[in-house]
Amino acid sequence: MHVPEDPPETCPACGDPYASVSRHDGGFVVNLLDNERYQRVCFHPVGPGAGTDDDGTFDCFHHTHRQAGTAAGQ
Numbered sequence: 217m218h219v220p221e222d223p224p225e226t227c228p229a230c231g232d233p234y235a236s237v238s239r240h241d242g243g244f245v246v247n248l249l250d251n252e253r254y255q256r257v258c259f260h261p262v263g264p265g266a267g268t269d270d271d272g273t274f275d276c277f278h279h280t281h282r283q284a285g286t287a288a289g290q
């Protein structure tokens with residue numbers, strides 16, 4: 217995985233601000249059950265040719281509890 221060169225200002229999946237974004241072109245695991253920092257991760261497909269030669273590429277946008285608007289951290 218790597219960080220996209222042209223990340224959007226807000227998450228394209230939900231429209232909220234995000235803390236970090238990473239681009240993936242393979243399988244991986246996201247476990248936020250015990251994550252104190254992040255409330256959710258959104259996935260947004262970028263399709264073939266968008267930064268890699270793989271055709272299964274998508275971006276992962278990490279939202280903190282504060283950014284996701286939950287009670288914790290506000």
Ligand SMILES: [Zn+2]
Pocket residue numbers: 227228229230231232257258277279
């Ligand atoms: Zn999002």
